[in-house]
Amino acid sequence: MDTDRYSVQKGNLMRYNCLKFIAIFGCAALLSACAVSRSVVHIEQSETIENPAEGPEVRIVEVNDNRQFEIDPRSPDIPSLANDEIDDASVTERAYGRKRNTYGMALGDVLTPEGKTVSDAIAKTVENGFQAAGYRVLTPEDNNYANAKDVNVDVTEFWSWLEPGWEITVHNRSDITLTADRALFTDPIRIKAESSQPMQMVLDSDWQASAIKALQEVREKITDALLALPKP
Numbered sequence: 001m002d003t004d005r006y007s008v009q010k011g012n013l014m015r016y017n018c019l020k021f022i023a024i025f026g027c028a029a030l031l032s033a034c035a036v037s038r039s040v041v042h043i044e045q046s047e048t049i050e051n052p053a054e055g056p057e058v059r060i061v062e063v064n065d066n067r068q069f070e071i072d073p074r075s076p077d078i079p080s081l082a083n084d085e086i087d088d089a090s091v092t093e094r095a096y097g098r099k100r101n102t103y104g105m106a107l108g109d110v111l112t113p114e115g116k117t118v119s120d121a122i123a124k125t126v127e128n129g130f131q132a133a134g135y136r137v138l139t140p141e142d143n144n145y146a147n148a149k150d151v152n153v154d155v156t157e158f159w160s161w162l163e164p165g166w167e168i169t170v171h172n173r174s175d176i177t178l179t180a181d182r183a184l185f186t187d188p189i190r191i192k193a194e195s196s197q198p199m200q201m202v203l204d205s206d207w208q209a210s211a212i213k214a215l216q217e218v219r220e221k222i223t224d225a226l227l228a229l230p231k232p
Contacts, residue, residue, distance in 0.1 A: 037108045038082065041204045043096065043121050043211040045219075049131040056232050057136045058184065059148040060126055063119040065093055065155050076100060076161040077173060082109045093117040097160035097207050104164055110207045118158055122176060125215045126153055129222025134231070149181035149232070160210045167198040170206055172214035178222070183232050189225050193217040 069079045069086035080098055085091040096118050097110035112118065127137045130151070138148045157175035162168055171194070178189040195214050199206060 039099075039108060039110045039204045039207065040113050041110055041208045042113050042116060043118075043208055043215070044116075045121070045124060045128070045212055045215055047128065047216070047219075049128045051131055051136050052134055055134045055136045056184070057138050057144055057148040058130055058151050058180070059138050059145055060123055061150045061152050063123045063126070063153040063155065065117070065119050067092070067118075067155060067157060067159070069095070072106075076104065076106070076163070077159060077171065079159050080106060080109075082107065093119060096158060096211055098162075099202070100162045100164060102164045110160070110204075119153075119155065121211070121215060122153060122155055122158065122218075125219045126151070126176075126178065126222060129219045130226065132219070132223040133226035135226065149184050151178060151180045151184070153178055158214070160207060160214070162202060163196075168200065168202055169196050169198045170202060170210045171196045172210050174214050174218050176218065185229055189222070191218055191221045191225065193221060 067079050069081060069092050071080065071084050071086055073080050076098065079092075079095065080086070081091060081095060082098070083091075091111070094111040094114070094117055095109055096112065099107040099110065101107060112121070130137050136148075138145045142148075154177045155175075156177065157173050160170060160172040162170060174191070174193045176191050178191070193214060195210070195217055197206070197210055197213070
């Protein structure tokens with residue numbers, strides 16, 4: 001009887017270990033597949049800053065995405081794409097990160113959804129930055145839009161990448177330049193920001209969180225730079 005009970009317990013343990021191995025293997029395979037494939041993740045900011053009732057009126061005329069992509073960059077902080085689509089603006093304008101394995105090998109990339117671009121996210125960030133500093137940001141639907149002061153944005157860097165190690169670290173580097181009507185400010189305002197977040201594993205939501213954190217830092221620096229200027 002004891003022998004039979006032992007045999008049953010041993011069989012149950014073997015089946016449990018087998019199922020556990022299958023589950024672990026399945027999760028690892030799923031994560032690996034996710035890392036290799038392209039992810040589509042939006043990066044719209046959660047914060048909303050109201051337009052002031054009064055204040056200098058500006059309009060964001062254009063946001064130029066001047067980021068330079070490479071096929072096989074020497075370091076992960078340089079923008080790149082998994083499918084060598086670096087000359088396709090419809091893809092590069094949406095790309096903001098690249099996955100890597102534990103050895104640092106480049107894998108799948110991270111894009112915003114179709115119809116959304118990195119420039120869209122930067123434009124909203126600049127808008128929030130001006131509003132938080134007391135400026136009214138007008139759109140073509142506003143009555144005084146034609147008389148608002150022009151603001152142009154050049155995006156040199158906005159990129160997230162992985163640094164493998166005992167802990168995985170997700171980095172982001174941003175570098176944008178604001179130019180405007182001389183009545184607002186005479187010299188260009190350059191905004192540079194870097195952020196990093198350590199974590200055990202990186203999911204699509206972590207890419208989103210990294211980008212949103214970076215945009216928040218950029219917004220705060222824009223507001224600080226504007227508040228340091230004399231109001232027009």
